[in-house]
Amino acid sequence: MKPPDQSELESDSAVLSAAIRGLRRLRGxxxxxxxxxxxxxxxxxxxxxxxRGRLNVDYIYRFCSFVDADPDAIFASLSIGSPxxxxxxxxxxxxxxVMIGVQQLNHQLGDRLAALEARTxxxxxxxxxxxxxxxxxxxxEADWLKAGEEALRRARPKPGR
Known part of the structure; x- marks a missing residue:
C-alpha cells in the first residue's frame, strides 16, 4: 500500500495518523x-x-518511548505537513x-535570546x-544525544494524572 501523497494529508490528524502508523510498521x-x-x-x-480525538502529547511521548522514535520529529512533522x-x-x-540545542541556547542566553536578530x-x-x-x-554523538534526551525528559512537565 502506497502512503498518501502530501496533497492528500489535509489535516493534522491525517499527518499524525500516517506518522504513527508508519513508525509502528517500521518497528514491526x-x-x-x-x-x-x-x-x-x-x-x-x-x-x-x-x-481521532484531540492531540494527546502524553500519548505521543509514550508511543515514542515504546517504539524508540523521536517525539519532537512527530511534532515537527505536524508543522511541516510531512509524516x-x-x-x-x-x-x-x-x-x-535540535531541541537539545534549543534548550541549551535558552539556558545559556536567557533573556538575551530575545535580542537575537532574525537575520542572525x-x-x-x-x-x-x-x-x-x-x-x-x-x-x-550518541553520548551527547543520550544526555540531552534525559535533560529534555526531566524538563518536560509530567502528565496530570
Missing amino acids: YSSAEVAQGMNLALRTYQDFEAG DFAIRCSSNKLMSI IVAAVNASVRDLVEKSAGGD
Whole structure:
C-alpha cells in the first residue's frame, strides 16, 4: 500500500495518523503490542493511531518511548505537513537533537535570546543545514544525544494524572 501523497494529508490528524502508523510498521509492531506497551486499551490506541480525538502529547511521548522514535520529529512533522519526516528521523533523532540545542541556547542566553536578530538566526540555521547536507553522520554523538534526551525528559512537565 502506497502512503498518501502530501496533497492528500489535509489535516493534522491525517499527518499524525500516517506518522504513527508508519513508525509502528517500521518497528514491526502490531497495534495490540503498542497498545499494551503504552498501557492503553486497544481501542484507545486505535483511535490515537487513526488521529481521532484531540492531540494527546502524553500519548505521543509514550508511543515514542515504546517504539524508540523521536517525539519532537512527530511534532515537527505536524508543522511541516510531512509524516515521512517523523519516520525518517526515527533512528537519528534529528529533532530531539535540535531541541537539545534549543534548550541549551535558552539556558545559556536567557533573556538575551530575545535580542537575537532574525537575520542572525536564519544565517546560522542555513549554515547548519548546508553543513549537514555536505557531511555524513559519524562520531561520538550518541553520548551527547543520550544526555540531552534525559535533560529534555526531566524538563518536560509530567502528565496530570
